[in-house]
Amino acid sequence: MGVADGSVLRAGDGMVVTGAAQGIGRAVALRLASQGARLALWDVQPDGLAETAELCRKSGVDVLTAKVDMGEPSDVVAAAKAVGAAWSAPFGFVSNAGIFPRSPILETDPAVWERVLKVNLIGAFLCARYLGPMMVQAKRGAAVMIASGRALQGTPRGAHYAASKAGLVSFTKSLALELAPQGIRVNCVIPGVTETAQPLEDSTLEEVRARGSRIPLGRIGQPEDIAAGVAMLLSADAAYMTGQSIALNGGAIMLP
Ligand SMILES: NC(=O)c1ccc[n+]([C@@H]2O[C@H](COP(=O)([O-])OP(=O)(O)OC[C@H]3O[C@@H](n4cnc5c(N)ncnc54)[C@H](O)[C@@H]3O)[C@@H](O)[C@H]2O)c1
Numbered sequence: 001m002g003v004a005d006g007s008v009l010r011a012g013d014g015m016v017v018t019g020a021a022q023g024i025g026r027a028v029a030l031r032l033a034s035q036g037a038r039l040a041l042w043d044v045q046p047d048g049l050a051e052t053a054e055l056c057r058k059s060g061v062d063v064l065t066a067k068v069d070m071g072e073p074s075d076v077v078a079a080a081k082a083v084g085a086a087w088s089a090p091f092g093f094v095s096n097a098g099i100f101p102r103s104p105i106l107e108t109d110p111a112v113w114e115r116v117l118k119v120n121l122i123g124a125f126l127c128a129r130y131l132g133p134m135m136v137q138a139k140r141g142a143a144v145m146i147a148s149g150r151a152l153q154g155t156p157r158g159a160h161y162a163a164s165k166a167g168l169v170s171f172t173k174s175l176a177l178e179l180a181p182q183g184i185r186v187n188c189v190i191p192g193v194t195e196t197a198q199p200l201e202d203s204t205l206e207e208v209r210a211r212g213s214r215i216p217l218g219r220i221g222q223p224e225d226i227a228a229g230v231a232m233l234l235s236a237d238a239a240y241m242t243g244q245s246i247a248l249n250g251g252a253i254m255l256p
Pocket residue numbers: 018019020021022023024025042043044045048068069070071096097098099100119146147148149190191192193194195196197198199
């Protein structure tokens with residue numbers, strides 16, 4: 001068996017998906033459930049989590065849910081322990097939970113800046129810190145981070161968000177380097193504008209969809225587009241890929 005074979009998701013493997021109550025996280029959970037993965041779904045919204053879990057169970061897979069605030073280390077420690085108790089080791093995780101409170105830099109409360117960094121970036125570190133040791137012990141696994149095109153371009157009224165997402169691109173590389181000797185791969189998806197609640201926080205659905213006219217492929221993304229990229233990164237087709245970020249944005253931003 002090649003080193004990379006242990007980093008390919010198989011039916012029955014257990015995946016943690018953060019921010020799974022709606023949007024991209026829900027689509028990722030459904031996609032992985034359709035492939036037979038067991039799931040641990042973490043989010044701050046119990047109702048949305050319960051709905052996602054019900055939808056996933058229709059694929060016949062086991063689903064755990066936990067109310068986890070990714071900005072609270074003690075929540076992540078407790079949820080990671082529950083995962084270890086249920087499965088002995090998770091195969092991996094998708095760090096997807098994210099917040100984007102719009103705010104110009106010169107008016108941003110430092111506490112808001114800190115909160116964004118905690119949820120979006122430190123949350124991913126906490127997944128690695130408390131799920132990673134179990135993956136290393138099992139000597140197999142893979143992880144995917146969900147960043148954002150704003151990491152590449154910056155954004156007005158979202159410097160904290162853009163910085164947190166740029167941090168995820170960098171964190172992906174360092175984690176990939178540290179875990180590669182254990183046969184564990186780590187990659188990152190950089191979504192463009194995707195039809196979920198997040199862009200609707202400051203625009204109407206019509207305005208968000210209209211952004212598709214400036215995208216080479218002529219439409220904004222759907223959560224399933226991003227879930228497909230996550231599934232690809234966890235699959236045998238990406239067995240030789242680690243530390244990379246792929247942009248899924250209809251061609252809106254093209255990486256070198
Ligand atoms: N939708 C887009 O256009 C877009 C573009 C680029 C990147 N992203 C990223 O994709 C990811 C998913 O976002 P989405 O578009 O599905 O938006 P969303 O707002 O629909 O989903 C975000 C999910 O994260 C959860 N969450 C928020 N704070 C949390 C916390 N402290 N702990 C745990 N869970 C928490 C929310 O409850 C929600 O279920 C985010 O990281 C977002 O930044 C989205």
